Amino acid sequence: MIFQAPILALLLVSALSGATLLWAAGFGVRVLRQWDLESGSRAQLELERRTHLVSTLLAFVMAVELFALLLFVFNADRMAVMFVGAMCAVGTLNVNAWGFPALYLKIAVFFAASLWLIVDAADSRGRDYPMIRFKYGLVILIAPLVLAAGAAELAYFLGLKADVITSCCSKLFTPQKAGLAAEMSGFDEKAALMLLGGAFAALALAAALWWKSRRFAALYSIASAFLFVAGLTAIVSTVSLYVYEHPNHHCPFCLLKAEYGYYGYLLYVPLFAATAMGIAPGVLSLYEKTESLALAIPGLMRRLVAGSLALYAVFGVVVIATIATSRLVLFG
Amino acid sequence: MTTTPAGAGGMIELKDVTKLYNEGRPNEVRAVAGANLVVERDKVTVFKGPSGSGKTTLLSIVGCLSRPTTGRVLLDGELVSGLPERFLTEVRRSTFGFVFQRFNLVRGLTVIDNVMLPAYPLAPPHAELRERALARLDALGLAGKAEMPVEHLSGGETQRAAIARALINDPKIVIADEPTANLDTALTERFLEIVAELRAEGRTVLMTSHDPRIWQSDLVDAVVEMRDGRIVGEFA
Numbered sequence: 001m002i003f004q005a006p007i008l009a010l011l012l013v014s015a016l017s018g019a020t021l022l023w024a025a026g027f028g029v030r031v032l033r034q035w036d037l038e039s040g041s042r043a044q045l046e047l048e049r050r051t052h053l054v055s056t057l058l059a060f061v062m063a064v065e066l067f068a069l070l071l072f073v074f075n076a077d078r079m080a081v082m083f084v085g086a087m088c089a090v091g092t093l094n095v096n097a098w099g100f101p102a103l104y105l106k107i108a109v110f111f112a113a114s115l116w117l118i119v120d121a122a123d124s125r126g127r128d129y130p131m132i133r134f135k136y137g138l139v140i141l142i143a144p145l146v147l148a149a150g151a152a153e154l155a156y157f158l159g160l161k162a163d164v165i166t167s168c169c170s171k172l173f174t175p176q177k178a179g180l181a182a183e184m185s186g187f188d189e190k191a192a193l194m195l196l197g198g199a200f201a202a203l204a205l206a207a208a209l210w211w212k213s214r215r216f217a218a219l220y221s222i223a224s225a226f227l228f229v230a231g232l233t234a235i236v237s238t239v240s241l242y243v244y245e246h247p248n249h250h251c252p253f254c255l256l257k258a259e260y261g262y263y264g265y266l267l268y269v270p271l272f273a274a275t276a277m278g279i280a281p282g283v284l285s286l287y288e289k290t291e292s293l294a295l296a297i298p299g300l301m302r303r304l305v306a307g308s309l310a311l312y313a314v315f316g317v318v319v320i321a322t323i324a325t326s327r328l329v330l331f332g
Numbered sequence: 333m334t335t336t337p338a339g340a341g342g343m344i345e346l347k348d349v350t351k352l353y354n355e356g357r358p359n360e361v362r363a364v365a366g367a368n369l370v371v372e373r374d375k376v377t378v379f380k381g382p383s384g385s386g387k388t389t390l391l392s393i394v395g396c397l398s399r400p401t402t403g404r405v406l407l408d409g410e411l412v413s414g415l416p417e418r419f420l421t422e423v424r425r426s427t428f429g430f431v432f433q434r435f436n437l438v439r440g441l442t443v444i445d446n447v448m449l450p451a452y453p454l455a456p457p458h459a460e461l462r463e464r465a466l467a468r469l470d471a472l473g474l475a476g477k478a479e480m481p482v483e484h485l486s487g488g489e490t491q492r493a494a495i496a497r498a499l500i501n502d503p504k505i506v507i508a509d510e511p512t513a514n515l516d517t518a519l520t521e522r523f524l525e526i527v528a529e530l531r532a533e534g535r536t537v538l539m540t541s542h543d544p545r546i547w548q549s550d551l552v553d554a555v556v557e558m559r560d561g562r563i564v565g566e567f568a
Contacts, residue, residue: 037414040348040404048414049399127419128411 006075007157013068014150018143020061025143027054028136037128051132058139059120062113065146069110070269072103072153077256083166089253090169098156105149112142114276115283118304122284125296131287169251173236185250187237189330192230199223199230200316203278207309210281210301217285217301224278224308231271231315239267239319242326266318274311277304343373343536344394344505349403349413351389351561363389365561367403371554373504376527376537378547381558387540388433388509390558394538395507396424425453429498431508435490437482437497444469444478447497454501461500468496472526488519495526506530508539512546520545527551 002008027050034043076089076099086092093099116138123131171177175186206223209216236252243255243263255264281301288297351364364386371377371394379387392398393405396412405413412423429450437446447465456464469475472492477485485493491511498506512520520543528551530537541547547555557565 037411040400040402040413042402045400045402045414052417124416124418127415129416 002157002160004075004079006071006078010068010072010075010153011150011157013064014146014153017061017065017068018147018150020057021139021143021146024054024058024136025140027051028139031136032133032140035129035132048129051129055120055124055135059117062117062120065106065109065113069106069272072106073253073256076103077253079160082162083164085166085168087168087170087254088251088257090172090251091166093156094166094172095161095164096156096159098152098159102149102152102156105145105152109142109146109149110272111276111279112138112145115280116142118277118280118300119283122287122293122297122300125300126290126292128292130290130292134287169253170249173250173252174248181236184233184236187233189238189241192234192237195230196227196234196319199227200312203227203309203312207305210305214298217288218282220305221279221282224275227278227312228271228275231267234319235267238330239322241330242322242328245326245328247328247330263322267315270311270314270318274308274315277311278308280304343408344371344538345369345404345406345409346390346394347404347406349390349393349400349405351386351393351398352401355401362561364393364400367563369556369563369566371536371538373536374531374534375553376531376551377539377554377556378552379538379540379556379558380542380547383542385558386561387558389561391507391509391538391540395428395430395505396420397430425450425501427504429501429503429506431491431494431498431506431511433510433513435494437490437493439481439483441482442479443474443482443485443493446482446493447500449500450497451500465496465500468499469493471529472496487514488522491515491519491523492526499530503535505536505538508537510540510542512541512543517545524549524551 002011031047031051035047036044073089076092079092080086080088083091083095086095093103116135119131119135119138123129123135172179172181173185175182203220203223203226206216206220210220232252235255236250240250240252240255241247243260252264254260255267256262257264281304284297284301284304287293288301290297346367346369349364349367350362353361353363367386367390379390381387389398393400393413396405396415400413403413404411407423407427412420415423438449441449444462444465447468448461451461451464466475466478469478472495474489474492474496477489482490482493495506498508512523515523524546527537527539531551539546546552553568555565555567556563557567
C-alpha cells in the first residue's frame with residue numbers, strides 16, 4: 001500500500017525536510033551561541049557565509065511543507081476507495097491511530113513553516129541580519145515538529161491495511177459522539193454563523209486599528225487565529241450542511257471530494273493562507289523598531305495584512321455564496 | 333601618507349583581514365595574512381609586490397568580490413564584508429568599477445554594448461544609458477568606435493573601453509588589477525592621464541601593479557608593498 005506515488009512523495013518530503021531541519025537546527029544552535037556581528041573571527045565569518053546557504057535550503061523545505069499538507073489531504077481523500085467503510089478522507093485517516101495525529105501535526109508544520117518563511121523574508125531585508133537569532137530559534141523549535149509529523153506520517157502509512165474496516169465520517173462528525181469533531185458538529189448553526197460574523201467584525205476592527213495607528217499588530221494576529229477557529233467551526237457545523245444540502249451531514253472532508261466539485265479547497269485554501277499571513281504581523285511587530293528593518297517591516301506588515309484580508313474576504317464570499325445558492329433552508 | 337593606521341576613519345578600512353584558499357587541505361594557501369589598512373578617499377593607491385604576494389586577493393576583498401576568511405572590511409564606516417549577499421551585490425554595483433587585468437570585455441558585442449552591460453541590472457532607460465555610455469567613450473577618445481566589435485580594438489583601445497565600462501555606474505572607487513601589464517610606455521602614460529582625470533573627478537583609485545612606471549609616478553598618492561600575503565610597507 002505504501003508504494004503509491006503520493007505516499008512516496010510525502011515520505012520523501014518528510015525525510016528530506018527532517019534531515020534538513022535537523023542539520024539546520026545544529027547550525028541554529030551555533031548561531032544562538034556564537035553569533036557576534038562585531039567580531040571578525042573565523043567562526044563568525046563562517047556563520048555569515050553559511051547562513052545564506054542554510055536559509056535558502058530551509059526556505060525551499062518550508063515551501064515544500066506547505067504543499068505537502070495539501071497533498072496529504074488530497075491523498076487521504078483519493079485513497080478512500082481502497083478501504084471498506086471509508087467514504088472520504090476521514091475513513092482513510094481512521095484506518096489506524098496515526099492518521100489524525102499526522103494530519104494535526106502537518107497543519108502545525110504548515111503554520112510554523114509559513115511563519116518561518118515570513119520571518120526569513122523580513123530578516124533578509126536587513127543589512128545586519130536583524131532577526132537571525134529569532135529565525136534560527138524558530139528552526140530549533142520547528143525541527144522536532146517536522147520530525148514528529150514525519151514519524152506520525154510514516155507510522156500512519158506503514159499501518160495502512162486494506163483489510164481494515166474503517167469508520168466513515170458520519171460516525172465521527174455527529175453531535176451524538178464525544179470529542180472535538182462531535183462538539184463542532186453539534187455547535188448550533190445560528191451561533192456558529194454569528195461567531196463567524198463576530199470574528200470577521202473583530203478582524204476588521206483590528207485591521208482598522210492597525211491601519212490607522214500602526215500599533216497593536218498583535219491584536220490583528222489574535223483576531224486572525226480566532227477567525228481561523230471560528231471559520232473551521234462554521235464549516236463543520238453549518239457551511240457543510242449547505243454544501244451537501246443535507247441537515248445532518250457535517251463532514252469537513254467530504255467537501256474535498258470530486259462529486260462536490262472540490263468545493264472544500266475553495267474554503268480551506270483561502271482560510272489557511274489568510275491565517276498564515278494574518279498571524280505573522282504580531283511577530284514582526286517585535287522588530288518594528290530595529291533600525292535596519294525600520295523601512296522594510298512596515299511595508300511587509302502592510303502587505304501581509306492586506307493579503308490576509310483579501311483571502312479572508314474570498315473565504316467570506318465563498319461562505320455567503322454557499323449559503324445563498326444552496327437549496328437547504330435552515331433558518332426561517 | 334595616504335594610507336593611515338587602521339582606526340583613523342578612512343574611506344576603506346581593513347581590520348585583521350586574512351584570506352585562505354583551500355582551507356584545511358594540504359594545498360592550503362594563505363593569500364593575505366592579517367592585513368590592517370586604511371585607504372583615504374579621492375586618492376590613488378597602488379599595491380605592489382611580486383606575483384603571489386596577495387595584491388589581487390586583497391583588491392578583490394576590498395572590492396567585495398570575495399569575502400575574507402577572518403577580519404573585517406569597512407566602507408565609509410559601514411561593515412561591508414559581512415553583508416548578506418543581496419546587499420553586497422548592491423554595494424559592489426553602486427560603489428566599485430572594475431578594470432580587470434585581461435579586461436574581460438565580451439567578444440561578439442560592440443564596444444558600446446560592453447560599456448552598457450554593468451548598468452543593465454539597474455534598469456535605467458535605454459536611451460539615457462546609451463547617451464551616458466557614449467559620453468564615457470567620448471571622454472576616453474573612443475566615441476568613433478562605439479559600434480565596432482571589441483575584438484577589433486587595439487590593446488590601448490581595449491583598455492580604455494574597459495575603463496569606460498568600469499565608470500558606467502559612476503562608481504566612487506575604481507579598482508584596476510595590473511592595468512598596464514600589456515601596454516607600452518606611451519599607452520601607460522595615457523593610462524596615467526586617465527587616472528589623473530578620475531582622481532580630479534573625485535574618485536578613489538586602487539591598483540595593483542608590478543610596473544615601476546605606475547608606482548613611481550607623481551600621480552600616485554600611496555604605495556602599499558606586499559610580500560607573502562603581508563603588508564610590509566606603506567609609502568607616500
